[in-house]
Amino acid sequence: MPSHRRNSAEWVGILFSLPWIIGFAVFIAYPILASLYFSFCSYDAIRPPHWVGWRNYVELFTQDDVFWKSLSNTLYMIVFGLPLMLASSLGLAMLLNQKVKGIALYRTLFYLPSITPVVASSILWMWILNPDIGLINIVLSRFGVAHPPGWLTDPAWAKPALILMSLWSAGGGMVIYLAALQDVPDTLYEAASLDGAGAWHKFLHVTLPMISPVILFNVIIGLIGFFQYFTQAYIMTNGGPEDSTNFYALHLFNRAFLDFQMGAASAMAWILFLVTLLAALVVFKTSARWVYYAGEK
């Protein structure tokens, strides 16, 4: 290493960052630009791409019915699945943030589903959601439900079934909330008690503001996750029945690697990019109103 450190500080920094600089150029920056270019091309990954202007976008918007269907399926997951997911993981974390015996055991139990391999848990849930002999309908009929839903075989129930399954892995968000809850100083709760606040008011005025940065983190992570929801649908339903689980990322994958329409798929990818960006922007903008950073005025 050279001894004239001040002059070389710049180079040392670049040298240490080199893996990321190269990786970013090759695996992020170039692909982003290339997919933007492909999105204006007709391209089958064998012959060279040739420019078609806005045609891919126009065809997606006007002729590809599944495009709109897949977009609305994905939005369904975000509108119904995401809030349920956030509430469940927070609920589990609040339950665990108490001083009772056996917490470590429960924590493990709630967390394990979220690190179970997706392929394994998808196969397991195909079996659990089986309308005739699946665990869920067995339990439901034992509780007196005469006609339990057909779950993955019924277009109306397939998405709720997948949301139910995703709640099983709410433990991933839970542990992040739990870490935040344990950081809330007890003195704040004691002060609130002195002011006569009940449990609900403490939750509303102490807990929620204090963990709001972590809520923001989980909202963003969950948003990105649901926008890219793919593997479970690919394995369990392959988009069916009647395209009710044909999600955006699945349709995109099929257009690219089943139909070899890389141009149209790239257009879909860029639309997804812009929609994700817009959604994240909206969340960040509104977060100024509900996220509280301790140590900031």
Next chain:
Amino acid sequence: MRNRRRTTELLTHIPLIVLGVCFALPFFWLISTSLKPDAEIFRIPPVWIPHPIRWSNYPRAMHYIPFALYTWNTLRICLFCVIGTTLSCSLVAYSLARLKWRWRNWIFYSLLATMLLPGQVTMIPTFIIFKWLGWIGTPLPLIIPSFFGNAFSIFLLRQFFMTLPQELSDAARMDGCSDWGIYWRILMPLSKPALATVGLFTFIGSWNDFLGPLLYLNDERTYTLSLGLQMFVGQHGAEWAMLMAASTVMTLPIVILFFFTQKTFIQGIAMTGMKG
């Protein structure tokens, strides 16, 4: 007073127990089904504890798909990814946490922006790059990118490096230690918990990955467990006992790993949510 405390403790236990049962039941059903003789699988009312317990479902499942080969394929990818990720990400994290240089903030912003980028945007061109390199059908596309870092792990390691006292580096520098020396001989040994966390997350991520192998592995001999298991569903759709046995075997290493590394896990997750 004592009675009241006991009642509240009971009240908090009830939802925990109910939810605990809900979360445990799928696992129980997985193992129970995997040990059932064929006749008991479709029986109504259901059989909770198989009788007789049919252990032979396991060897049967592992005979149907080349389990050992797939496990080896998966393990190899996981190990290379762990090495690549911890090495590359710690290097970059060092430059972000410990060095002052002009482009540092830009590198940091590029990390944050990348975290918001949907993988679908880069998927097709990246596929074309690997196709051009002739790597389709080999595990290389799943391994090589890990040597160029990923935003999440760099971020996590940067957070950890920033908690280590700056005096350590300053003292070493006074003694004539180079930046490489500070990184390799001082920071890295002190960062074992954070490195273990990154290694763990990387290992589990690679073990569980499905989309990557689906895109790049088209030769059956290079399949990973995820891909092999998914193919198994297509071929033996109704053989639930074997499917459950295979799923159990694939999940087991992750569960065991988790039990041995719980502390690392929890610390790492606490760091994930850390702001700054």
